[in-house]
Amino acid sequence: MPRPGPRLRLADVAERAGVSLATASRALAGRDGVSEELARHVRQVSRELGYVANPYARTLAGGASSTVGLIVHQIDDPYFSEIASGVIEVAAEQGLLVQIAHSGRDPENELRQLRHLIAQRVGIILIAGSGYDDPRVEAQARDELAGFQRGGGRVAVVGRHALGVDAVVPDNEAGGRAVGAHLLNLGHRRIAVAAGTPGLTTVADRLAGVVAALGAAGHSPDALSVVHSDFTRDGGRVAAERILAAHPESTAIVALNDAMAIGVLSVLRSRRIPVPERMSVVGFDDVSVAADLAPSLTTVRLPMTEMGRTALQLALKPRATRPRRRSTGHTLVVRDSTGPAPAG
Amino acid sequence: MPRPGPRLRLADVAERAGVSLATASRALAGRDGVSEELARHVRQVSRELGYVANPYARTLAGGASSTVGLIVHQIDDPYFSEIASGVIEVAAEQGLLVQIAHSGRDPENELRQLRHLIAQRVGIILIAGSGYDDPRVEAQARDELAGFQRGGGRVAVVGRHALGVDAVVPDNEAGGRAVGAHLLNLGHRRIAVAAGTPGLTTVADRLAGVVAALGAAGHSPDALSVVHSDFTRDGGRVAAERILAAHPESTAIVALNDAMAIGVLSVLRSRRIPVPERMSVVGFDDVSVAADLAPSLTTVRLPMTEMGRTALQLALKPRATRPRRRSTGHTLVVRDSTGPAPAG
DNA sequence: CTGAAAGCGCTAACAC
DNA sequence: GTGTTAGCGCTTTCAG
Numbered sequence A, B: 001m002p003r004p005g006p007r008l009r010l011a012d013v014a015e016r017a018g019v020s021l022a023t024a025s026r027a028l029a030g031r032d033g034v035s036e037e038l039a040r041h042v043r044q045v046s047r048e049l050g051y052v053a054n055p056y057a058r059t060l061a062g063g064a065s066s067t068v069g070l071i072v073h074q075i076d077d078p079y080f081s082e083i084a085s086g087v088i089e090v091a092a093e094q095g096l097l098v099q100i101a102h103s104g105r106d107p108e109n110e111l112r113q114l115r116h117l118i119a120q121r122v123g124i125i126l127i128a129g130s131g132y133d134d135p136r137v138e139a140q141a142r143d144e145l146a147g148f149q150r151g152g153g154r155v156a157v158v159g160r161h162a163l164g165v166d167a168v169v170p171d172n173e174a175g176g177r178a179v180g181a182h183l184l185n186l187g188h189r190r191i192a193v194a195a196g197t198p199g200l201t202t203v204a205d206r207l208a209g210v211v212a213a214l215g216a217a218g219h220s221p222d223a224l225s226v227v228h229s230d231f232t233r234d235g236g237r238v239a240a241e242r243i244l245a246a247h248p249e250s251t252a253i254v255a256l257n258d259a260m261a262i263g264v265l266s267v268l269r270s271r272r273i274p275v276p277e278r279m280s281v282v283g284f285d286d287v288s289v290a291a292d293l294a295p296s297l298t299t300v301r302l303p304m305t306e307m308g309r310t311a312l313q314l315a316l317k318p319r320a321t322r323p324r325r326r327s328t329g330h331t332l333v334v335r336d337s338t339g340p341a342p343a344g
Numbered sequence C: 001c002t003g004a005a006a007g008c009g010c011t012a013a014c015a016c
Numbered sequence D: 001g002t003g004t005t006a007g008c009g010c011t012t013t014c015a016g
Helices: A010-017 A021-029 A036-049 A055-060 A078-094 A107-119 A135-150 A172-185 A201-216 A233-246 A258-270 A288-292 A304-316 B010-017 B021-029 B036-049 B055-060 B078-094 B107-119 B135-150 B172-185 B201-216 B233-246 B258-270 B288-292 B304-316
Strands: A067-072 A097-102 A124-128 A154-158 A166-169 A191-195 A224-228 A252-255 A280-282 A299-301 A325-327 A331-333 B067-072 B097-102 B124-128 B154-158 B166-169 B191-195 B224-228 B252-255 B280-282 B299-301 B325-327 B331-333
Touching: A010 A021, A010 A036, A021 A036, A055 B055, A067 A078, A067 A107, A078 A097, A078 A124, A078 A258, A078 A288, A078 A304, A078 B078, A078 B097, A097 A107, A097 B078, A107 A124, A107 A135, A124 A135, A124 A304, A135 A154, A154 A304, A166 A304, A172 A201, A172 A252, A172 A280, A172 A299, A172 A331, A191 A201, A191 A233, A191 A258, A201 A224, A224 A233, A233 A252, A233 A258, A252 A258, A258 A280, A258 A288, A258 B288, A288 B258, A288 B288, B010 B021, B010 B036, B021 B036, B067 B078, B067 B107, B078 B097, B078 B124, B078 B258, B078 B288, B078 B304, B097 B107, B107 B124, B107 B135, B124 B135, B124 B304, B135 B154, B154 B304, B166 B304, B172 B201, B172 B252, B172 B280, B172 B299, B172 B331, B191 B201, B191 B233, B191 B258, B201 B224, B224 B233, B233 B252, B233 B258, B252 B258, B258 B280, B258 B288
Parallel strands: A067 A097, A067 A124, A124 A154, A154 A166, A166 A325, A191 A224, A191 A252, A252 A280, B067 B097, B067 B124, B124 B154, B154 B166, B166 B325, B191 B224, B191 B252, B252 B280
Antiparallel strands: A097 B097, A299 A331, B299 B331
């Protein structure tokens, strides 16, 4: 196995192969302008020597940067670590490296990270996580990305739609409808929603789905008690407390992501409220522990790893005239946390 | 807020500040050889313009690379995503970017990723995750890292000791002893261990701790039934099945990490074996969901995020004459999955 | 189809 | 202290 020598340069490969620097460069980049035979020879020599291009020199000279920047809210949130995992897989297949930055669910900070990545001249930028309702914030991000693309950068996002770039779009609304329909089928009529931060589009979309399901079944949206809180486990706890206090008649709680659902379950357990006998609980995302909670969590599965893969694959293709969209699909996974509404 | 112009160069800053390129460079790098006053002025101008250095040019010219490469087994494993989170935090504070690569718990692949990072000329390399018993594998990694350090690179590892570099060392053995003592105190005498892949040092160290606890209490290590499997949730399932089949007299199962413990719990639940009444279960790591499982998991808490922070901080310091070590400390967190051994 | 040479933006010797 | 200049290793015109 060839070891990359500490200071092996393209010039060494060129010399060894008996060609000029330019030819060697062309051959290795797979550009044309070199006879196929010569090119093959150069690549052969390069491989023998274990040559790896210096990405700094390459990028500085105008070649494409081989690193992809990924912005997530928080990498230790399973939703994002699964997406990141998919991105890293594809990157590894392509010999790319992935740089991860945290936005911390703060639009200002997201913008700062975005600019930093651009300043770092990454070749590809991926943003995962909900967008913001605030059009000003989205517009700034949009401008920044547009400039980046004008300079040849490639962009794709997961879970946002207002950015004018290629996007992997989770089935948020449809998933919400599936959840709503499921609960209605089970006879629930007083449903509470543990919703995340109001400013997030993901929250709005999923909620809209639940509302739509009620409407489709001829029920008034008034049957729904919506409580907003953080889009996290602790937010779920807070929301659950508030729901129990303000809407004690509820027979089901829809948490708009699994993190919140975990918080909800934890409150119900400590209050000794039986799930699902007295209260049904539904989550969203199907992070990998959802199946291992007790009771196991009914939730909407989104293929997070796949979403990460798809995002990078989109970004790797040449840019289309108009932004592409890939819907993720979704599956309602019915487990033990939902059951028939308790009789009256 | 200044926007980094698409093509703002150091020369622009220098010109605007009325100094030479060299002075500007020195001022911004905080190197001396510039009067404090001038330096301040240059920095001021730079900030006004929103200048951000091109890292490719900077690195190519011989400056230190501002990116840190982090190798983890798998980013969507909570153990690693929490460590990564700590690393990213510190990196953000320092204006560094973090590149993440997967080793997939495969020594060959780890080596490949390591070489790739070196070839990419990152400035700092961090490796998280258990080392391997195989001295050949460790020696190769060691050589590679030594070469990297000779070239001015900085290295730190989390959870490995045989690499001759700065290390954050989890309290694996002491944690194992704490687990063993806890179970013995509860009266357990037939203890099974769901251990991870045999080749991992983390597995060996934690197991050694459990064995030591038995020894210290005057019990023979024969009281322990050790079953090896993957160091994952599914590995935990497999191990649990095997333990129930081959060692049905066990009253407690020690899983050597939380992922395995989750698998163990899931098998016990589906077999309707009450925890902890009939079987106690202990994990290791205290990933954040451990508290939300049902029953909540007794486990050894390791400060993963902190470990990630510490690792990068170590690597950021100038290299010491001999490798530094930072012990993590640990806490036995007793929750609901452990209880007194069932009578006879 | 191939080679020579001019940079990419920055740092670090080396002069002044 | 400050400025000048020669590269870092690569890509990319531009000649041949």
